[in-house]
Amino acid sequence: MAVPASKMEAAGVPAAYRAWRESRWEEIAGANGKAKVVANGKIIGRDDHTLPGVPGVWSTDEAGALTVTAVEADGVRIDGRTVDGTAEVPAGARLEFPGGRAGFAGGGDGAYGMVVMDPAAVERSGLRGVDAYPYEPAWVFEGRYRQAPPDRRIEVDRLTSPRSTEAILAPVDLVVTIDGTEYVLAVLEDFPGQRLVIFTDETNGTGTPAIGRWLVLPPLPPGSTLSVDFNQATLSHHHLNPSVFVCPLSPPGNHLPMRVEAGERALVHDTPGHHQRKDA
Structure with missing residues (x-):
């Protein structure tokens, strides 16, 4: 569930991260929450x-x-x-x-x-928070955008029923070095101005959903450096309402061969027996 601000302060969690968690909950359950x-x-x-x-x-x-x-x-x-x-x-x-x-x-x-x-x-569903890994500064890296071929589109699965595929614009790659190894992740632009890395890792299906998670990144030009904070890895909107949000899945090659124990793990509900499946 969402960690209380006072508890995060005691744990030395940065104020910027606490503010982000609050804004994230507002995005989910606020007046115009998804x-x-x-x-x-x-x-x-x-x-x-x-x-x-x-x-x-x-x-x-x-x-x-x-x-x-x-x-x-x-x-x-x-x-x-x-x-x-x-x-x-x-x-x-x-x-x-x-x-x-x-x-x-x-x-x-x-x-x-x-x-x-x-x-x-929200009240009817019993949704009361988002379970997340404890904040870990070791999961914050510097990355950079690398120019992709002009008008590149990547064919990815979309969570329609039945599943469908779509060629989504992917204008840049995110290049990030983790534990001395460089990884290149395709960045999707499903909506104009939105930069989205959908990735999978070795926690999927156990600690986090099998469909992977999101990193929402700023729309900077190719060659720009940026902070890549896996503590801000989020669940896709699909978990909030699967029939409404038919989100794209991770592009081929966007798998990190490690356990990314940072960021969101699951939605938390008050409703007895209501829990998020890790294989979804």
């Missing part, structure tokens, strides 16, 4: 789109604006007004659905992404 996401999807073009468990049919009009078609009984509301027919969804509008769920849509010119959140999802 553990509250119950549906997401893309609406592209004028074809009709539906989202599992979300009422309404979503599309775009001739001008490329986002629209929703619903009947009054569906309970779809845009900025407090109930939709009965087809309505445009203005940029920044607040969407409301039955059960207290709220939605947000962003994009433009005929391509939109939508997220639906349930403010009670």
Whole structure:
């Protein structure tokens, strides 16, 4: 579970790491926490789109604006007004659905992404923290970005059901030396501006999930040096809601042949019998 700040202070844990743990929990369970996401999807073009468990049919009009078609009984509301027919969804509008769920849509010119959140999802799931290895300064290294071939894409598995593959942009490699050995890890850019190293190691399936973990890194130019802190290795969003977050898996070659006993290990729930499988 998340280590109390007072306990981390007594153990000599850096203040920056304590702040990161707090921000990480906010990312998971805060007002807009990812553990509250119950549906997401893309609406592209004028074809009709539906989202599992979300009422309404979503599309775009001739001008490329986002629209929703619903009947009054569906309970779809845009900025407090109930939709009965087809309505445009203005940029920044607040969407409301039955059960207290709220939605947000962003994009433009005929391509939109939508997220639906349930403010009670965390409480209902019993999620109360993230189990992590104790902070260990020996797992902090200096790394550097090495330029990859132009427009390089790497074919990786994605956690859809059934599994699928996708060629994801991989603009740079992360080069890091651990115990005198240099490792080169492909860096994915699944979303513009996001730099993500998905790696596996010898703890997978026992101490940590079999699907590996993430290092979220800054979007610096090739040749840049950066801190590589495995204490900030995180679980993928997939563990928060497997049906919603169909995350990519580790690219070929992103395996570290050692036990990386640093970073997050598992979600912690209050619900009796509810625990995260290490083989997931």
